[in-house]
Amino acid sequence: MKPTGLIFAFGAAFYAVVTVVYFLFTREVIGSILLLLTGGMALIIAFYLLYTIKRLGDQPEDSQVAEQDEADPDYGFFSPHSWWPLPIAASAALAGAGLIYARWMIALGAIILVLSMIGLVFEYSPMEYGEPAEGTPHGH
Numbered sequence: 482m483k484p485t486g487l488i489f490a491f492g493a494a495f496y497a498v499v500t501v502v503y504f505l506f507t508r509e510v511i512g513s514i515l516l517l518l519t520g521g522m523a524l525i526i527a528f529y530l531l532y533t534i535k536r537l538g539d540q541p542e543d544s545q546v547a548e549q550d551e552a553d554p555d556y557g558f559f560s561p562h563s564w565w566p567l568p569i570a571a572s573a574a575l576a577g578a579g580l581i582y583a584r585w586m587i588a589l590g591a592i593i594l595v596l597s598m599i600g601l602v603f604e605y606s607p608m609e610y611g612e613p614a615e616g617t618p619h620g621h
Contacts, residue, residue, distance in 0.1 A: 482531075482537075482542060482543060483530075483543050486527050486529075489530065490527035492520070493521070493523040493524035494520075495518030495520070495525055497515055499516055499518060500513055500516040500517045501515055518557045540552075560605065565598075565600050567599035568593065569601065573594055575589060575590035575593065
């Protein structure tokens with residue numbers, strides 16, 4: 482994680498320099514802002530990775546001589562057959578089309594997007610009386 486964090490930190494510094502040079506040569510505000518925001522996003526990722534590696538310590542991914550079986554095999558639970566990404570993508574496309582055609586499409590897309598995201602997040606949430614939902618790793 483540390484080399485990856487340093488790569489993103491280099492990217493943030495690179496975009497900061499490119500932003501200044503771009504603005505000085507073109508005096509274009511929008512392009513400069515976009516370059517600055519790109520550097521800011523790289524800085525956020527670099528900060529997260531470098532902060533996390535301080536908290537976790539050295540990982541097998543950081544060692545040149547580490548073996549594959551030294552890595553943590555548990556990456557979490559990922560739904561094998563969820564349909565929720567489909568309405569999320571469709572509602573995001575609807576909201577995006579609303580930027581071109583009509584404001585009501587943005588509102589409708591945003592409402593459906595929020596409901597779809599709630600469905601995705603709570604797809605495997607515990608049911609009433611504290612029982613795990615069916616299909617979860619601890620379910621029936």
